[in-house]
Amino acid sequence: MKFVDEYREASLCKGYAEEIRRTATRPWTIMEVCGGQTHTILRYGLPGMLNGAVELIHGPGCPVCVTPPSFIDAALHVASLPGVILCSFGDMLRVPGSGGDLNSARARGGNVRMVYSPFDAVELARNNPESQVVMFAVGFETTAPATAAALLSARELDNFSVICCHVLVLPAMEAVMSMKGCRVKGFLAAGHVCTVMGWNQYSALARDYRVPVIVAGFEPADILQAIHMCVSQLESGSHRVENQYTRSVSPDGNPAARELMDRVFSVTDREWRGLGMIPRSGLRLSDDWREYDAMRRFGVTLGEPAAATECMAGRVLIGEIPPTGCPHFGRGCTPESPMGAPMVSSEGACAAHYRYGRRT
Ligand code: SF4
Incomplete structure (x- = not known):
């Protein structure tokens, strides 16, 4: 197949x-474990097509949703400082910390800008010395590789810095599997992460937790084929890594992108919204780059890690309850008036259910 429409072809998906x-x-x-896949699953009504043959639950795969309030509070503080221009991606500006969101900081006079890439922020720094x-x-x-490349391009600037809250998917999958009462029997891994990291990285997870891991793409035929691969393994008692997304993912990923990351970041423990502190699950600027650490x-x-709120994002992000199991879903919490990150983000599970949940 060559064109994206072919991966949405109804007869293929039905098969x-x-x-x-x-x-x-x-x-x-x-x-x-990917917000893009969550949206495809809901948008194309895949649960209805499967008619209960498998239960699909959504993991911590939305990057905006898993960013903890403590980092948003730090960004809010920096945005309030005179002479600072704070940049981030669009969805991130609407996610609440404990003191509001970055859009509200802008309303209070902070210079907060939406950017599409870290390079836009570097350009702003060049133009606003x-x-x-x-x-x-x-x-x-x-x-993360784009942030690393942007930093490398900004070496001559003394007015550019980064609040680094990048996270790593694999430790979060291990954390989910280690949770008491975990119901997960198989994973669909995020194709785009594996484009960078490769699928070899999941071998130990599949072996140690005896869980099949299928690297999957983002179109409905990709996801259905990956589910079929996963179910086939589960039915035969196998637990290994398989790659459905062969058109983009290789065993070792993209060495150039990983080298960029290695040059700029070090692995660190990181708090995740909903999952708490996960060892070695985040990236910080390495010591050589500490002067660029905002x-x-x-x-x-x-x-401190955030106190409990009425939002049940934590339980949604580990698949403990579906978004519709939250009493605020569609009542107090909607995309226009979100109470939590999974309803804000275009990749969030609550937003996906709100938008597409009634499709079959
Ligand atoms: S529906 Fe709203 S309040 Fe409930 S978990 Fe989702 S984002 Fe949080």
């Missing part, structure tokens, strides 16, 4: 769905 229904002898629970430009960098291994430059320390 995979039929195969899954025929193969599954029980409703296996499979978790996708009298200001300090700070990139609030979030996301998985997919976006937290250090502006003397900001992270606050």
Whole structure:
């Protein structure tokens, strides 16, 4: 197949769905760990096509959703400082910390800008030498190489720095599997993360937790084919890594992108919204780059992990409850008036259910 439409072809999708229904002898629970896949699943009504043959639950795969309030509070503080231009991606500006969101900081007079790439922030720094430009960098291994490349391009600037909140997917999947009462029997791994990191990285997870891991793409036929691969393994008692997304993912990923990350970042423990502190699950600027660390430059320390709120994002992000299991879903909490990150982000599970949940 060559064109994206071919991966949305109805007869192909129906064929995979039929195969899954025929193969599954029980409703296996499979978790996708990618907000893009969550949206495809809901948008194309895949649960309806599978008619209960498998249970699809959504994992911590939305980068905006897993960013903890303590980092948003730090960004809010930096945005309130005179002479600072705080930059981040669009969705990130609407996610609440404990003191509001970055859009509200803008309303209070903070100079907060939406950017599409960390390079936009570097450009702002070049064009505004009298200001300090700070990139609030979030996301998985997919976006981390761009932050690293932007920093490398900004070496001559003394008015550019980064609040680094990048996270790594694999430690979060291990954390999910280690949770008491975990129901996950198989994973769909995020194709774009594996484009950078490769699929070899999941071998130990599959072996140690005896769980099939299928690297999957983002179109409905990709996801249905990956579910079929996962169900086939579960039915035969296998637990290994398989790659459905062969058109983009190789065993070792993209060595050039990983080298960029290695040059700029070090692995660190990181708090995740909903999952708490996960060892070695985040990226910080390495010691060679500490002068570009905005937290250090502006003397900001992270606050305590957030206290519980009415938002049930934590339980949604580990698949403990579906978004519709939250009492605020569609009542007090909607995309126009979100109470939590999964309803804000275009990749969030609550927003996906709100938008597409009634499709079959
Ligand atoms: S529906 Fe709203 S309040 Fe409930 S978990 Fe989702 S984002 Fe939080």
